[in-house]
Amino acid sequence: MISLQVNGDEHTVDVPDTxxxxxxxxxxLKLTGSKYGCGQALCGACTVHLDGQPTRACVVPVSAAAGxxxxxxxxxxxxxxxxxxxxxxxxxxxxxxGYCQSGQIMAATALLTSNPSxxxxxxxxxxxxNICRCGTYPRIRKAIHKIAxxxx
Amino acid sequence: MKPLRQSxxxxxxxxxxxxxxxxxxxxxxxxxxxxxxTHPRCLNCHTATDFPRQGDERRxxxxxxxRGDDNHGAPTLQCSACHQDRNVADDEVPGAPHWALAPLSMxxxxxxxxxxxVALKDLDKNxxxxxxxxxxxxxxxxxxxxxxSPGQNRSRPPxxxxxxxxxxxxxxxxxxxx
Numbered sequence: 001m002i003s004l005q006v007n008g009d010e011h012t013v014d015v016p017d018t019x020x021x022x023x024x025x026x027x028x029l030k031l032t033g034s035k036y037g038c039g040q041a042l043c044g045a046c047t048v049h050l051d052g053q054p055t056r057a058c059v060v061p062v063s064a065a066a067g068x069x070x071x072x073x074x075x076x077x078x079x080x081x082x083x084x085x086x087x088x089x090x091x092x093x094x095x096x097x098g099y100c101q102s103g104q105i106m107a108a109t110a111l112l113t114s115n116p117s118x119x120x121x122x123x124x125x126x127x128x129x130n131i132c133r134c135g136t137y138p139r140i141r142k143a144i145h146k147i148a149x150x151x152x
Numbered sequence: 153m154k155p156l157r158q159s160x161x162x163x164x165x166x167x168x169x170x171x172x173x174x175x176x177x178x179x180x181x182x183x184x185x186x187x188x189x190t191h192p193r194c195l196n197c198h199t200a201t202d203f204p205r206q207g208d209e210r211r212x213x214x215x216x217x218x219r220g221d222d223n224h225g226a227p228t229l230q231c232s233a234c235h236q237d238r239n240v241a242d243d244e245v246p247g248a249p250h251w252a253l254a255p256l257s258m259x260x261x262x263x264x265x266x267x268x269x270v271a272l273k274d275l276d277k278n279x280x281x282x283x284x285x286x287x288x289x290x291x292x293x294x295x296x297x298x299x300x301s302p303g304q305n306r307s308r309p310p311x312x313x314x315x316x317x318x319x320x321x322x323x324x325x326x327x328x329x330x
Binding site: 020039040041042047053054055056058059060061064107110111113114115122124125126127128129131 | 229230241
């Protein structure tokens with residue numbers, strides 16, 4: 001049995017130690033907002049926060065997440081900046097197909113929490129692991145700048 | 153008296169003579185150490201660049217990840233976002249404890265055997281490690297040991313780890329000749 005703290009709630013799951021956190025979130029806790037993309041930490045669709053740090057849930061063994069604070073897209077609006085990111089994403093129509101966007105929002109929330117006025121370079125460096133096949137990068141960048149310049 | 157222009161090659165040659173003996177000098181004891189330390193499994197994270205490399209072809213790391221101020225990546229795209237304390241995803245994603253780039257003071261790219269040997273022993277560059285500390289580090293550090301069990305078809309350094317430690321001990325016991 002493994003105890004996890006997810007979005008502020010304690011959960012106990014009976015799963016193998018090596019089961020990827022993503023599949024515990026999706027299958028055992030029914031939190032399906034974090035997406036499966038590549039399964040190899042290459043695309044960022046599965047990004048969650050582990051103690052506030054963006055982390056690829058598809059490669060983190062669940063045992064490595066025990067004892068850490070796990071935050072997912074389902075509760076990101078409970079953070080002030082997470083809510084601002086979601087609102088800006090809606091206002092600027094950032095998503096296209098949307099599949100990667102929960103990961104993008106988690107990455108952008110962590111970036112703006114760490115750096116309230118990121119440069120284009122800061123954005124590139126923080127977001128380069130989150131791939132968008134629809135090519136929404138200009139809108140992502142615009143939304144991040146909008147939040148930084150108007151609300152932080 | 154010869155014009156200066158005619159003397160320049162001579163002056164340049166003498167200068168080279170002055171430089172070459174030290175830059176070419178190479179202890180046979182360090183030669184195998186150099187082979188190991190410049191293998192991609194070691195050198196890909198001992199880069200002189202602001203990013204790590206990957207693969208035997210030593211290409212720039214995927215996703216254009218960066219070194220960052222603390223050698224662990226950008227502030228919110230850390231190495232640990234993907235790299236765990238062991239290989240994961242059927243070895244597709246390599247991992248070992250304290251996965252990170254070596255500091256720039258420990259950059260080995262482009263160094264000759266002589267230069268790398270001197271840099272390796274330089275307490276100001278190597279994290280204040282004396283020869284025995286270096287031996288200990290390369291014998292037991294989990295991240296170093298990963299280089300010999302990298303998983304998948306990743307190539308390994310040219311000597312088995314046990315043999316490498318033996319060769320390293322010979323170099324250390326000889327006083328670390330360069």
